[in-house]
Amino acid sequence: MSQVMETTVAGRTLKVEHGKVGMLSNSAVLVSYGDTVILVNANASDKPREGVDFFPLSIEYEERLYAVGKIPGGFIKREGKPSEKAILHARAIDRPIRPLFPKGYRNDVQVVCTVVSVEQDNAPDILAINGASIALCLSSIPFNNPVAAVSVGLIDEEFIINPTLEQREKSTLNLTVCATKERVMMVEAGGDEIPEDVMYEGIMFGFEECKKIVAFQEEVMTKLGKEKSIVELYKVDEAIEKDVRDFAFNMIKEAMYITDKDQRNEAMDSVKEKVSGEFSEKYPESGADIADIIYSIQKEIVRNMLLNEHRRPDGRGFEEVRPISCDVALLPRTHGTGLFTRGLTQVMTVATLGALGDVQILDGLGSEEFKRYMHHYNFPSYSVGEVRPLRGPGRREIGHGALAEKALEPLIPNEEEFPYTIRLVSEVLSSNGSTSQASVCASTLALLDAGVPIKRPAAGIAMGLITSEDLSKEEVITDIQGIEDFFGDMDFKVAGTEVGITAIQFDTKIKGLSNDCIKKSLEGAKKARLHILQKMNECISQPREELSKYAPKTYTMSIDPDKIRDVIGPGGKVINKIIAETGVKIDIKEDGKIFVMSDDSVCAKRALKIIDDLTREVKVGEIYLGKVTKITTFGAFVEILPGKEGLVHISKLDFARVNKVEDIVSVGDEILVKVTEIDNQGRVNLSRKDAIKDSEEKETTEQ
Structure with missing residues (x-):
């Protein structure tokens, strides 16, 4: 039977729906915040696996691209291994939750957070932490201490809880705070050089909001939660612990007080060999317990050294940084x-x-x-x-x-x-x-x-x-x-x-x-x-003034955005030809900015010239070195820029009378031409003799 409970966080509804989906899970909830929805399932094994000497908690954060209306890329067209962000979100859920399980609990526990709908204003990773806590609280798994999470932003010196996408883009702080009602459990933050006092205030601001969400979770737990299972927590046999402690405590203490790490490890290896030799026959099936006791003694000695003797294992002061x-x-x-x-x-x-x-x-x-x-x-x-x-x-x-x-x-x-x-x-x-x-x-x-x-x-x-x-x-x-x-x-x-x-x-x-x-x-x-x-x-205090000679060099230019299609060409034909001819890399932005990268400056400049020629506008009065592409009885067609041709009429080929075009030029010849006219249909008229005349006058002037 579906049951729904709601609260408000930062002006938006946080909703928990229980009993509608996942009937065979120990606990299954749909948690939503705005239009972001996550399905959380929590399950645990009935008893510990044989030989397990740790708490096997597994947190999975599953992204489904249908949540944002996407079809996965690639050949297979389905989600594969978790993305980097999914792995980071799973770690963020694990860290505040793991310490809240009872010590000695060794049953397998798995929490699966499946992201099924995403509204960009409401981050799914924050919702998943809250959802995991709620699912565990409602289950029969021995988890009784709810943990809540919020995101904190900072805009114009004002803190914001769970900022929207637009606010996140303006915020100088991206802070995640996870807490129980008593203490902060976990913090992750990225910021634009945030002062320490501001960061502390931000953490406390998030902590206060977490307390309210924890109170809501406790209410949900009271009304909808299952009765918690009574489980047997693992504990080392007291007789074995006493024997090992009496035999090894002083030896371990002597080893742990060695400041050199390698020497300390060698001393501990020697202690472990002596302990094994002493108890391997007396307690042949208790190797894991003995190892656990040795670990506990080491931990006790190091913690006492630090907390009560104010001494660090390597002899440093408490505020001293290593060399x-x-x-x-x-x-x-x-x-x-x-x-x-x-x-x-x-x-x-x-x-x-x-x-x-x-x-x-x-x-x-x-x-x-x-x-x-x-x-x-x-x-x-x-x-x-x-x-x-x-x-x-x-x-x-x-x-x-x-x-x-x-x-x-x-x-x-x-x-x-x-x-x-x-x-x-x-x-x-x-x-x-x-x-x-x-x-x-x-x-x-x-x-x-x-x-x-x-x-x-x-x-x-x-x-x-x-x-x-x-x-x-x-x-x-x-x-x-x-x-x-x-x-x-x-x-x-x-x-x-x-x-x-x-x-x-x-x-x-x-x-x-x-x-x-x-x-x-x-x-x-x-x-x-x-x-x-x-x-x-x-x-080194400043960036080097020059890049490594092995680093590629970048050259930039800007063109009219309407000319981008001329550089790319149909199906990328033009840009791929430029890359093939010059060996450069080319990136084009929507605003018309072009980046050409190459280890060879000559190749880069050649590519830039090709692009410049492709995108330049033909102007009346300018002189171009063009290539003859076609000859007719009335003149020659000359390509003055890539894809841009003009006509040199037979009367404009030379100063003397020309009987045949072929007497002056042939297909493939490169000749100087001057643009004399662009008519209202965009047709370009050229003159070879005007180009020659202008060039001769320029040489005379320079002399």
Whole structure:
């Protein structure tokens, strides 16, 4: 039986319809906001799979192009693997929801958000987070703490909840806030150098609106929700835990207090061997439990070290950034390279410049059709000293690449200022914490090395958090390394310039962050960012004045938009001929601006001349070097511009009387001619003798 509940968010109706579709799912809801509609299904297995030692939560964000009235491109004509945006949206749903499940719950859980209708004014990704929370709350799955999401824009110093498409285009801030009624769970932001205090106010503004949506979800849960299943949460056998703790605790503590990472890892490997030798016969079936106990002891020791002893594993101060080094121009044939090293984290970014036609075509649900600036991120196994098969980019790699892209996007010059497509590829060479923010730094170096006139250099840093069990005590730490990220409660990434923030992404393993923690993290990140920018400026502070000799050069010209069809020709015949003859790349904009790109300036200028000739207007009094195309008894037809012919009457061929046209010219000859008349039918009359006369007079004058 269908049941509907509604509320109002930012003046638009948020509606939940339950019981109408998906009868066999544990929970299925249609959530809508305006004309944007998402079908959300939530299901869980009856019991954990054999041997599973983690919480297997799967969030799927399925885009259907019929939602915007599109038929998929390509040969197959159906949706394939998830788009990059779909993967990013799935990650954004996962991060605030995962920490809210009970600890020890190991049943498989799958939430599928299928986007079935999209109105561009109402973003489906924000609706999907709310829909996933509602579906889980209404199910029998042990999820009892609703989480809400809103988008926050900033126009003329005024915050806006869930801005429309037109407002998003004007906004200097694109902020997503996810929160429970008590705390902020997750934030993603892109901005045009937003000051820290403004960003904090924006987060709090979104938090207040989230509280209202959570209250609505609680009401929906009360009226429509199923009774929650009583599940057995996984817990390690107490006897085994006591034995392992008594045997290994002091050894683990001694190992974890070693400041050098490699030596610490070697010491821990030795401890694990001793534990295995001690308990392999006594507890032969409990290898996973013993590993879990060792992990718990490590976590307890590191957290106590940070929270109560105010000591970091590598001996740094809580606000201290690891040693930094920067380098550029590493690779001789690339267009720009940057190498950024912070402690044991190292990233190399390579910049490639291409024609405007090299943009990435987007076939998705948004209004954006292409991308001129792209950032890709690779995380090979050798970056952490491991051996595993090399695969294509996973969700993490796509997410980190998108974050770095967002951080630099406001600083990239527009195509009028810099008519190139830009691709950055960040290769993680060594990883010990916050490679995504190291890639922001390396990418800035690469852009400067490539001569891209970016607005300002940008840098990024990751902040961490350690809290007590009851969340009453917390410590924020700057520039977290791997061990602090692994055993800590937060990964708060902030990127920006000396002026302000361009990107944020933070999530937490606990049930949200305090307002004070958010403020401290923003302030600490700014201090660290300015320190890093200073180090980067010592390496390279301005874009190179000239592009690499291996980068293609772009030449521009403008024509009458009505002449574009003359350059393209029927079926692209004309433009393809120009490209074949000159070897250049040509891009034409609707306003008549033409971009010609080539490594060879001679070829580029030749292509520009051909285009100029194609689009020039024939003018009376001008002299042209034309080619004879046809001879008649009364004169010769001469092509003076591509596709434009005129007649030289026999009387205008020479100063003396001409008996036969063939006595003066032949088909294929190139001759100088002057335009003497264009009649009312557009016919062009030419004169060879007038052209000769004018040329002789010009030579005499110059002498």
